[in-house]
Amino acid sequence: MNGAMEWSTRGEALMHLRSMKSIALGLALWLAPWIATTAQQTGILRFVVDPGHDFSFIVDKTHRLQQREITLTEGLHHFSVWAPTRSIVDTSVFVVAGHTSDLVMKLPLSSEFVAYRKELSAYQVRKRWTIAAPLIALAGSLTWTGIAWGKYADAKDVLEADRVNYAINVDPAAIAALKSSTIPLHNDELKQARTKLMAATGLSVASAVATYLLAKRTSTWQVPLFEDEQKVKFDGMAWVPDPHGNVFMAGLIINLTR
Amino acid sequence: MINGRAFLALGIAVSFMACKKDGIEVADLTSNPFDADYEGTAVFTHEDDTTTVESVGGAPMRVLTVEVRVHEELFGRPTTYQVQAGAPVNEMIPSNDVENGILRLRILNTTPGQQYCTQLRLGNSGAYGASNTVCATAE
Known part of the structure; x- marks a missing residue:
């Protein structure tokens, strides 16, 4: 009897265990899509940047990229965006999973480029x-x-007309007056008229020489160069x-003002 | 380059020097017979002369007629003119009285063998230009 009861108890336990497994399996199957989606938790961030053709950015102070959108895990991410000049x-952006967000920004001109443009403009005007x-003086x-x-x-x-007039004139009084x-x-x-002609010719020669010398001198002037700090x-x-994917580059900024 | 500049400077200098000679030197203007300062070949030249005995006022008189050529080819252009004849002729002769470039001077009461000279002045419109003296000897 005891043996029969023991056998019956073990059978119930096994049955119970099987049902528990079924429940666990069903629960797992039911939660599988949710687990799968929540495990990725990514969103897309699109960059709408001015200038839009050649900007680069660094994500989370680690990865440098040059593309118009990026897929990131949900959460707050740091971006450093830069373009030539x-x-x-x-900036920091919170990426929402399953959403596509736009990061709109206009990169301001760097102070070095503004100074360079001013210097270049002054150079061009001066030249x-x-x-x-x-x-203008020559002209x-x-x-x-x-x-x-x-x-x-x-x-x-x-x-010359006076000379001809003298030669053909037949009036002595008119000749005397002439x-x-x-x-x-x-x-x-x-x-x-001769004095003015000489002065004008001299000025023209001087202007031509000045034009030649100044053109020669300006050809040696150094055009301002832009160094993009x-x-x-x-x-x-x-x-x-690097373009081959292997070479390592790094920059070092030393603040000398401290 | 130096040669080019030297040639340029020389050219400018020569041009200026050439300009300096473009004016008219008034003192050099002496070629017009109607100019009082005329210094060319003589406008009046002796062509011929004859001495005749004529009755003037009922009395016979030896008259020396001198033919003078007026060199009209020296004139700048054809024109009318006058010739003022001084002593002893003392006459104003218009160009109408000059035939084929020859004008005739009559000197009255001449002495045979004596030379008579007359200053002739070319004039027009009351003013006078070239002058020279023409002489002839009476017979």
Whole structure:
């Protein structure tokens, strides 16, 4: 009897154990999708950055990437975003699992680039004027020379007319007037025209020489160069694979002001 | 480059020097016969002369007629003119009285063998230009 009861008790226990297994298995099967999804817990973050073509970012101060979106696990993530000529912007974003979020930002121009642009603009203006000023002077003096030459030629023509007039004139009184007043007056006008022509020619020659010398001098001027310190700083913020994927780069910023 | 600059400077200098000679020197203007300062070849030259005996006021008189050529080819252009004849002729002769470039001077009451000179002045519009003296000897 005892043996039969013992046998019956063990059978119930086994039955109970089997049902427990079934319940556990059913529960596991029922929770499987939920476990699977909650185990990934990722969301997508899209970057809407100005400038949009060549920005880079470092995720969680570790991975440097250059792409327009990233899939991350749910939670708060740190980003350092940079683009050439722009300043590095640090920000943190909470990525929501199963959601696609947009990170919209405009990277400000770096102070070095603003200073460089100002310096370049000043250089270009200075160079342009250094070249243009003597050219303008040359153009003006050549114009003056042309006008002076025209007036000189006119004065010569007037005197030539006087010479012809003298040769064919048959009025002694008119010839006397021609010799005593008209020709001396026209001689003076020719002299003035000649003086102006010489001055204009001299100025033109001086302007041409100045134009040549200044053009020669400006050709040796150094164009301001832009050194992107933000890039150096950004490169130093993370491990960066080279194009072959093996070489190691790092940057070091030493703050000398401290 | 130095040669080029030297040639440029030389060219400018030569141009300026050439310009300096472009004016008219009034003192050099002496080629027009109607100019009082005329210094060219003589405008009036002796062509021929004859001495005749004529009756002037009822009395016979030896008259020396001198033919003078007026060199009109020296004029700058064809024109009318006057010739002022000084002593002993003392006459103003218009170009209308000059035939084929020859004008005739009459000197009255001449003495045979004596030379008579007359200053001739080319004039126009009341003013005078070239002048020279023409002489002839009476027979």
